[in-house]
Amino acid sequence: MFQNLYMTKKLGRNELCWCGSGIKYKRCHIDREHQPLVNPYEIEKEQKKFFTKKYCIFPDKSKCDGQIVRAHTIQRNGSLDKIAYDGHVYQLKPSLTDLFKTNGEAAPKSVGIRNATTFTGFCNFHDSEIFKPLERVSFLGNDEQCFLLAFRAVARELYTKRAAIQSIPLWRESDRGKDILSQQIIQEICSAYKKGTERGLATLESHFNEYVEKFIAKDFREIRFLIILLKNVPEIMFSGGFYPEFNFKAELLQDLSDLTKKSDLLTHSSFASDEGGAIVYSWLSSSDNTCRNFVESLLELNANDLPNAVVRLSFEQSENVAISPLWWDSMESAKQEAIINRFTYAGHPLVGRSPECLASDGLNYVNWNIQDIKVKMI
Ligand SMILES: [Zn+2]
Ligand SMILES: [Zn+2]
Secondary structure (H helix, E strand, O other): OOOOHHHHHHOOOOOEOOOOOOOEHHHOOOOHHHOOOOOHHHHHHHHHHHHOOOOOOOOOHHHOOOOEEEEEOOOOOHHHHOOOEOOEEEEOOOOHHHHHHOOOOOOOEEEEOOOOOEEEEEEHHHHHHHOHHHHOOOOOOOHHHHHHHHHHHHHHHHHHHHHHHHOHHHHHHHHOOOOHHHHHHHHHHHHHHHHHHHHHHHHHHHHHHHHHHHHHOOOOOOEEEEEEEEOOOOOEEEEEEEOOOEOOOOOEOOOOOOOOOOOOOEEEEEEEOOOOEEEEEEEEHHHHHHHHHHHHHHHOOOOOHHHHHHHHHHHHHOOOEEEOHHHHHOOOHHHHHHHHHHHHHOOEOOOEOOHHHHOOOOOOOOOOOEEEEEEEOO
16 A cells, blocks of 8 residues: 655656656655644534635536525425524534544534534525525425425535545645655555545536436436424434435435446435424435335334334434534433444544445434325336
């Protein structure tokens, strides 16, 4: 892996640097070990700028009104109010600073509902116009609403992934003042991360474009969904998109390492409705192969495990989860730990996902009262 080790010693000043930056050695890694160490908190502060960048993600900018808003990813602004305590929810979204305090494990953090689960990726016009049928009308679970839930989840994933790619060069700078082997390890990790993220980004851009095309054509027929309607408000609310790898029966659905294939994308959303709450899984027919099987395996679970499976999946696959502080604080510590472990190590780049990642862990996290289940798979 570190075959460059020898090279660094005899690289000419004007040769391209071993790290792959495309810059001459004399302007890149030469004498880097003698430079002052970089403060990781500084990097984190810089990195945050990419994740709070203000721009409208909608490709056709002709109608953008220029003002970028904090776009909510959880349906209807009132949703988070219902699980907030003193205007705050918990999120397992650790910053580097937090991770140092907790030895690398994620810990719930109190976040004001204005800042929780929002992103600055839509202008005022597009945010309000596109999502009107979600925000201004009760949730009926029609094609358009399920489409828009998916569209918003994919838009946010894309926004986040773009920011992740843009912040890699920052991490490449974090090897200043370190010995040459450490420099090489850091650069190798950054390269591997970049390769994986770039591939993920290309796939996501292509999914997003598909949603945009269908949105512009107002063609919502290709949307597929599973809606779980609850009589109660769900204690966790989330919005996200992911590539299902294993189903609830631990069967492999798609090989995410196959670079020649565009992975199938599933989205999931949870929010409060007029009657209680709803969990929605939605996807486009082009992702049928994987998503149908995945959702069917969820439906095959017994009624007692179904709500817990939803909880397991949400922490396994999304970092955009708002948690009711009252629910979390009253939960037994074994359950809290199970969730934190799941969140911290899910799909870890060095470990990967276990086929059994969604199988029952025997823990009862929630007592939801399911009112109805609606499915549209063709
Ligand atoms: Zn270099
Ligand atoms: Zn716009």
